[in-house]
Amino acid sequence: MPTDPPSLTPNPDLKLDSHLLLDLTPEELVDLQSRLSALQTQLAVLRSADLRDAEPSLPPSLEEQP
Amino acid sequence: MSALADLSLSELSAEIRAGHASPLEAAEACLARISTLDGELNSYLTVCAEEALAEAARLTEELAAGNWRGPLHGVPLALKDLFETRGTRTTAGSRILGEWVPERDATVVRRLRTAGMVLLGKLNMHEFAFGTTSENEHYGPVRNPHDPTRIAGGSSGGSATAVAARLCYGSLGSDTGGSIRCPAAVCGIVGLKPTYGRVSRAGVVPLAWSLDHVGPMTRTVADAALLLESIAGHDPADSTSAQRPVPPYSRDLEAGVRGLRLGIPREFFWEALHPEVEGAVRGAIARLQDAGAEVREVRLPGLELAAAAQAVILRAEATAYHRDWLQTRAAEYGPTIRLRLLEGHFLSATDYLDAQRARRVVRRRLLEVLGKVDALVTPAVPIPASQVGAQQVTAGGITAPPPYFMVRNTALFNLTGLPALSVPCGHADGLPVGLQIAGRPWEEALLLRVGRVLEA
Numbered sequence: 001m002p003t004d005p006p007s008l009t010p011n012p013d014l015k016l017d018s019h020l021l022l023d024l025t026p027e028e029l030v031d032l033q034s035r036l037s038a039l040q041t042q043l044a045v046l047r048s049a050d051l052r053d054a055e056p057s058l059p060p061s062l063e064e065q066p
Numbered sequence: 067m068s069a070l071a072d073l074s075l076s077e078l079s080a081e082i083r084a085g086h087a088s089p090l091e092a093a094e095a096c097l098a099r100i101s102t103l104d105g106e107l108n109s110y111l112t113v114c115a116e117e118a119l120a121e122a123a124r125l126t127e128e129l130a131a132g133n134w135r136g137p138l139h140g141v142p143l144a145l146k147d148l149f150e151t152r153g154t155r156t157t158a159g160s161r162i163l164g165e166w167v168p169e170r171d172a173t174v175v176r177r178l179r180t181a182g183m184v185l186l187g188k189l190n191m192h193e194f195a196f197g198t199t200s201e202n203e204h205y206g207p208v209r210n211p212h213d214p215t216r217i218a219g220g221s222s223g224g225s226a227t228a229v230a231a232r233l234c235y236g237s238l239g240s241d242t243g244g245s246i247r248c249p250a251a252v253c254g255i256v257g258l259k260p261t262y263g264r265v266s267r268a269g270v271v272p273l274a275w276s277l278d279h280v281g282p283m284t285r286t287v288a289d290a291a292l293l294l295e296s297i298a299g300h301d302p303a304d305s306t307s308a309q310r311p312v313p314p315y316s317r318d319l320e321a322g323v324r325g326l327r328l329g330i331p332r333e334f335f336w337e338a339l340h341p342e343v344e345g346a347v348r349g350a351i352a353r354l355q356d357a358g359a360e361v362r363e364v365r366l367p368g369l370e371l372a373a374a375a376q377a378v379i380l381r382a383e384a385t386a387y388h389r390d391w392l393q394t395r396a397a398e399y400g401p402t403i404r405l406r407l408l409e410g411h412f413l414s415a416t417d418y419l420d421a422q423r424a425r426r427v428v429r430r431r432l433l434e435v436l437g438k439v440d441a442l443v444t445p446a447v448p449i450p451a452s453q454v455g456a457q458q459v460t461a462g463g464i465t466a467p468p469p470y471f472m473v474r475n476t477a478l479f480n481l482t483g484l485p486a487l488s489v490p491c492g493h494a495d496g497l498p499v500g501l502q503i504a505g506r507p508w509e510e511a512l513l514l515r516v517g518r519v520l521e522a
Contacts, residue, residue, distance in 0.1 A: 020396055020408065032405050039381070039409055045374035046420045049427070056422035057429065059262060059276050059306045059483070 070095040075235040075289035079137045082129070089129070089140025092235070093122035093184050096142045100186070100233045107209045109218070109227040111147050112155055113187040118142065122184045137292050139182035144234040146225050147188040148195060149175050150269040158271040159191040159221075161204045161398045162391055172269025173304065174238060174280055174297040181296045186234050189224030193403045195240055195273040196384060197221055198248055198472035199452075203400030207454045210253055212497055216451035219249030219472060221273075225283045226253035236284040236293055242273045243376060244447075244476025246281050247488035251446035251500025254490045256517065257283045258290045259476075261507045262483030263308035265294075266301030274383035275306075276422075277376070277480045287489060287518045291315035294510060308508075315511050319518045324358030326516065329439030331366040335475050338462040339448045346492025346499040347445045350520055354443070357519050364435050364442070369478065372428045376477045378413060378421035385410025429482040436484075436506045441516060444475050446488040446500030475502060485510045489517035 024032065070092055073081065081087035097115050104110050125140040145151065148158040150168035152175075157163050171179065179185070190208045192200050200208040200223025208223035210216040211231035218227045222239030226249030229237050239246040241259040250257025258281045265280040272278055282293035294315050301307045330351065336344065355361045385392070388407050396404060436442070449461045452468045459468050479486040484504055491501035501520065503513045 020392060023396065024405075028401065028405060032408060035405060035409050036412055039377065039412065042374040042377045043413075043417060045370050046378065046417070046424055049368075049371050049374075049420075049424055051420060051423040051427060054423040054426045056419050057425040 071099050071232045073235075074286045075141055075284055076137070076286065076292060078235055079139070079141055079292070082140050083134060089122040089125040089142075089184055090119065092140065093118050093142045093186065096186055096232075096234055099231070103231055104233060106214055107211060107227050107231055107233075108206050109190055109208050109224040109231070109233060110144065110187045111157055111159070111190050111205055111224070114154055114185055117154075118184050118186050125182055125184065135180075135182040138178065138296055140184060141182065141235050142184040142186045143178065143236050144186045144189050144225070144228050145175065145237060146191050146222050146239050148191065148240060148271040149238060151175055151185065151188065154185070154188060156188065156271070158195070159193040159202050159205065162395055163271070164204070168269075170269060173266040173301045175269065177297050189222075189228055189237060191224050192221035192245075193400050194271065194388070195221040195242060195245055196403050196406055198244065198469045200224065200249065201454060203402065209454065210451045210497070212254060213451070215453055216497065217252070217454055217468070219252040219447070219451060221245040222283060223249045226250055226255055226257070229253070229255045229283050229285055236282060236289050238280060238293070238297070239283045240270060240273070241279045241281060241480065242277045243380065243480050244473035246279070246283055247446050247476050247486060247500065247502060248472045250283055250488045251502075252451040252498060254498030255283060255285055256287055256290045256490070257281065257488045258294060258510065258513070259479065259486050260294065260298065260510050261308075261485045263306050264485070264508070264510070265297050266304040266307050268301055268303035272387055274380045276383060277380060279480065287514050287521055288316060288319055290487075291319060291514050310508060313511055315514060318511055318515055321515050322357060323354055323516055323519050326359045326441065326512075327439040328354060328359045328361050328516070329364035329435060329442045330361060331442060331444060332363050333366055334369045335444040338464045338471060338474060339445060340450060340461045340494050342494030343445055343448055343450065343499050346494060347501055350491035350501045351443055354516065354519060359516075362439065364439060366432070366435060368428070368431065371424050372478045372481050375421040375424035375428065376481045378417055379425070379481070381406070381410040382413050382418045382421075425481055428478070432478070432482050432484065433506070441503050441505040441509075441512060444502045444504070446475060446502035447472060448474060450494045450497035450499065479504050483507065485513055487513040487517050489520050491520055
């Protein structure tokens with residue numbers, strides 16, 4: 001079993017996304033990389049949380065309905 | 067003319083009812099100020115002068131004929147430019163929708179028109195509401211009326227500036243991570259994000275469906291109560307709209323805070339904080355205590371999990387909405403928004419579901435705390451408005467881009483769907499500071515009561 005969270009990879013079903021990435025300037029690519037790093041930190045927080053008893057949330061108001 | 071514009075929404079309403087002012091005079095006063103001031107402030111994307119004057123004249127005649135529709139009869143308002151307005155362009159601050167003229171009104175717009183609103187125009191905002199500074203890359207930055215070298219906050223920055231500069235009597239904003247409360251705080255006005263499901267979002271360009279809220283932005287708490295009464299209530303066109311009666315929010319505004327238990331979170335909200343913001347907020351808390359509130363510290367651990375869940379849900383939902391345009395019209399986005407939207411492509415379905423699971427955990431914890439106190443009180447935004455164009459800001463020993471600070475204290479209540487209000491409570495560096503008051507689901511009236519005490 002892997003112990004580290006997997007690294008971020010583009011969603012594989014989106015071919016055109018790689019085209020979108022190719023359109024970016026070198027500066028924008030660096031910026032995106034930095035943003036993805038920050039996002040990876042957030043994902044690490046999620047993956048280390050104890051969510052065993054938690055089902056995905058419905059929109060809050062629906063949870064309040066009888 | 068200026069004196070008329072100085073009235074609050076409620077005061078104008080009373081003057082119109084008493085026949086001391088007419089809807090036409092009020093609209094003319096606002097249009098004159100827009101013409102004089104908005105060249106610099108840049109809060110309006112579209113001014114509907116002709117239509118507004120015609121509607122104001124109609125409503126003036128209606129009054130003369132003895133038909134008063136209610137407190138919003140003839141009151142000039144302006145709306146963030148993501149509310150669909152029939153026959154008036156709705157850009158969402160974007161180039162992609164730059165020439166879009168909707169064929170219908172958003173539900174809240176329809177309700178306001180029925181209540182007698184005079185629509186002055188549509189207000190500048192962060193592109194597609196995906197940002198916290200309202201430095202719009204297509205239409206230019208919205209500027210803070212307290213210091214035009216500063217930002218107005220976002221994403222409802224145009225609404226905050228227009229209300230604060232008295233270019234309209236009130237506005238509606240949308241709030242996905244703090245986009246009503248943050249600009250309200252840094253521009254010195256009142257901003258209310260109601261409970262999720264309280265106000266319809268049908269006909270509002272979405273940012274993230276499960277986090278988006280619609281609410282009032284006004285100069286006073288009483289004005290916010292009046293606007294909320296007009297727009298709240300079930301709407302079958304919004305699947306998340308709650309089937310609950312709308313209470314009279316204006317009724318108990320003067321009930322005070324004696325005996326209310328106000329919780330001050332011990333963690334998180336007091337970090338990354340400008341010292342004068344902290345001083346203003348602690349001063350406001352002392353005033354609430356003097357007014358009879360019981361103030362107690364509460365523990366809110368694990369807020370890092372809330373921030374992580376919010377970040378993932380926001381990006382995943384925003385990218386899903388924009389996916390087609392990203393494929394076909396990517397070059398029409400501002401560069402910053404385009405990068406933000408690309409981030410969502412790097413998230414998986416399981417990431418999104420984990421974030422929704424975390425959301426349930428955070429909400430459960432927060433509701434437990436709100437079982438012991440009636441409301442939570444925190445700084446709304448940890449810093450005063452930053453300079454337009456600022457790349458980094460330092461506060462509380464942390465240096466980061468302005469967005470890091472802007473929604474740090476507010477997004478928790480989007481994730482959990484709980485109501486939260488920002489009210490002015492002082493100044494830092496000579497600029498407005500907001501106090502955030504958050505509470506249990508459907509208890510907007512209680513938050514407004516607390517906020518009203520700080521205006522007295």
